[in-house]
Amino acid sequence: MLVECPVSLWYSNVGGKVQSIQINFNDGGGYQTLNPGQEKYIQYSTAGVKTWVYKLSLSTGEVLYSHSKINVETGISSRLYGSKTSHTGHGPRVDTLNITAIAP
Numbered sequence: 001m002l003v004e005c006p007v008s009l010w011y012s013n014v015g016g017k018v019q020s021i022q023i024n025f026n027d028g029g030g031y032q033t034l035n036p037g038q039e040k041y042i043q044y045s046t047a048g049v050k051t052w053v054y055k056l057s058l059s060t061g062e063v064l065y066s067h068s069k070i071n072v073e074t075g076i077s078s079r080l081y082g083s084k085t086s087h088t089g090h091g092p093r094v095d096t097l098n099i100t101a102i103a104p
Helices: none
Strands: 002-004 018-024 031-033 039-041 048-058 063-072
Touching: none
Parallel strands: none
Antiparallel strands: 002 039, 018 031, 018 048, 048 063
């Protein structure tokens, strides 16, 4: 799946400036730095509920954590970006899935 961290995603009342955003997508790759507006291709070997853990490092030295859970399902139709036909095989594509954030 193609993941993007939109520039407008992060709102904060914290005085420190965000130096870096890292996300552990629970895909075996550990924390990965994701810059605002950057796209990253994530691939899972199995379907199921995945917990994404967000790590924000602030200029004050503080580190903030948050998380969300997503349900990765098989059989989701996808297509190559800009294409009107279905995509089969590997590579970046547009996947359609519903993501629900769960408050702790």
